[in-house]
Amino acid sequence: MILATSTGVHRVDDLRAEIEHLARLAAAVLRDHTDDAGRCAACRDAAFPCGPAYLGEQVATLLW
Ligand SMILES: [Zn+2]
Numbered sequence: 513m514i515l516a517t518s519t520g521v522h523r524v525d526d527l528r529a530e531i532e533h534l535a536r537l538a539a540a541v542l543r544d545h546t547d548d549a550g551r552c553a554a555c556r557d558a559a560f561p562c563g564p565a566y567l568g569e570q571v572a573t574l575l576w
Pocket of ligand 1: 545546552553554555558562563564565
């Protein structure tokens with residue numbers, strides 16, 4: 513099956529692999545960037561949720 517998007521034509525198998533990779537990446541980010549008493553455990557001196565945690569949550573919401 514072929515999927516056409518604004519970025520071009522992709523084989524569905526390739527798209528599925530990319531989505532799975534993105535889901536694994538989001539899970540890894542969410543494992544590391546956790547709430548440590550209002551601060552991010554991975555980003556020193558950053559309030560939680562930090563930028564990566566916010567993006568990870570957005571991706572997780574879209575994919576899971
Ligand atoms: Zn962080």
